[in-house]
Amino acid sequence: MKIALLGANGQLGRDLQRALASHDVHALTRNDFDVTDHSKTRRVLMDIAPDVLLNATAYHRVDDCEDKADLAYAVNALAVLNLVRVANDLNAIIVHISTDYVFDGNTSQPYTECSAPFPLSVYGNSKLAGEFLVRTIARKYLLIRTGGLYGAAGSQGKGGNFVKTMLAKASRGETIRVVNDQQVTPTYTFDLARQIARLLPTEHFGLFHMTNEGSCTWYEFARAIFELSGTRADLVPTTSELYRAPALRPKYSVLENARLKELGLNQMRHWREALAAYLQ
Numbered sequence: 001m002k003i004a005l006l007g008a009n010g011q012l013g014r015d016l017q018r019a020l021a022s023h024d025v026h027a028l029t030r031n032d033f034d035v036t037d038h039s040k041t042r043r044v045l046m047d048i049a050p051d052v053l054l055n056a057t058a059y060h061r062v063d064d065c066e067d068k069a070d071l072a073y074a075v076n077a078l079a080v081l082n083l084v085r086v087a088n089d090l091n092a093i094i095v096h097i098s099t100d101y102v103f104d105g106n107t108s109q110p111y112t113e114c115s116a117p118f119p120l121s122v123y124g125n126s127k128l129a130g131e132f133l134v135r136t137i138a139r140k141y142l143l144i145r146t147g148g149l150y151g152a153a154g155s156q157g158k159g160g161n162f163v164k165t166m167l168a169k170a171s172r173g174e175t176i177r178v179v180n181d182q183q184v185t186p187t188y189t190f191d192l193a194r195q196i197a198r199l200l201p202t203e204h205f206g207l208f209h210m211t212n213e214g215s216c217t218w219y220e221f222a223r224a225i226f227e228l229s230g231t232r233a234d235l236v237p238t239t240s241e242l243y244r245a246p247a248l249r250p251k252y253s254v255l256e257n258a259r260l261k262e263l264g265l266n267q268m269r270h271w272r273e274a275l276a277a278y279l280q
Contacts, residue, residue: 001200001201002024002049002052003025003051003052004026004048004053004054006035006056006057007057007058008027008029008056009027009153010153011150011161012056012192012193013029014151014152014189015151015152015189016056019194019196020197020200035055035075035082035083036075038079041086042086045083045090046090049090050092051092053090053092053093054094054095055083056097058099058127059072059074059075062121062123065121066122066123066247067246069122073129075126076126076127077126077133080130080134084133084137084138087138087139091139092140093140093142093200093205094134094140095200096130096131096142096144097144097146098127099127099147100146100147100184100255101120101121101124102118102119102124102128102131103118103253104118104119104120104250105120105182105183105249105250106250106251107252108252110255110256111255111256112258113206113207113209113258117131120247120248121248121249122247123247135207140205142196142199142200142205142208143207143208144196144210145255146187146210146211146255147185147211147253148162148186148211149189150162150164150186150188150189152189162222163225163278166222166233170226174234175236176222176236177238177243178222179217179237180218181217181239181251182217182218182252183215183216183217183252183253184217184218185254185271186216186221187210187271187274188212188271188278190274190277190278192210192268195265196210198265204259204263207259208257209259210255210257210260211255211257212268212271213270213271214270215254215271219237224272228275
């Protein structure tokens with residue numbers, strides 16, 4: 001397949017390039033075009049004429065989205081609408097990456113693809129708007145919800161990823177305070193990219209949840225990072241209320257890979273196993 005990969009230099013994009021190496025991948029970054037420039041985006045993609053348009057771009061600085069709502073919706077919704085229209089014109093599959101933050105976290109059971117979304121933040125709302133545009137307009141789509149991403153390439157938009165940040169703080173001897181009341185599933189982008197590569201040729205379209213297995217709080221994840229890496233750290237649990245981030249986060253945003261399991265396609269490892277592989 002010919003694949004146009006948008007956001008190819010991000011931590012997921014880098015791993016997708018490797019996972020999809022057997023295909024004809026056109027790796028596209030912001031140097032090629034800004035997704036908010038709809039006419040240039042269309043021109044470049046129509047010239048490539050891919051079979052698959054894989055969108056790994058997003059404005060995902062969750063707290064900044066609260067003050068930059070126009071930018072959040074421009075990237076996470078309006079640009080997605082443009083991409084869907086291009087994909088339809090090319091009769092291509094659009095693969096779009098979404099987030100666990102479309103849920104409010106007022107539960108203690110993992111969310112499946114049938115669960116009703118209710119986001120708490122501008123970021124979550126903008127991503128859900130993008131989801132609705134994909135689901136209502138795209139002719140052929142894979143909509144993938146995931147969360148807590150970390151990978152070898154780091155997150156350029158956030159200056160690294162959570163694992164790198166924790167290890168850097170420990171190396172400087174800082175006291176590290178991490179929230180212990182947000183239950184998540186950290187997901188290794190290597191595993192996510194490999195799962196997407198497995199699903200793509202099957203023509204099982206629609207919405208999929210795709211995270212590593214199991215769950216933990218961010219504090220428990222940090223503790224595992226130090227334990228598995230053999231790093232000494234002054235780690236202290238805190239609460240979301242004391243942390244006082246501008247954007248509300250769901251207290252529980254664990255996703256269940258229900259459709260992957262129903263189809264016998266789930267190959268996502270437990271989060272601790274994936275973290276150990278990353279650290280190695």
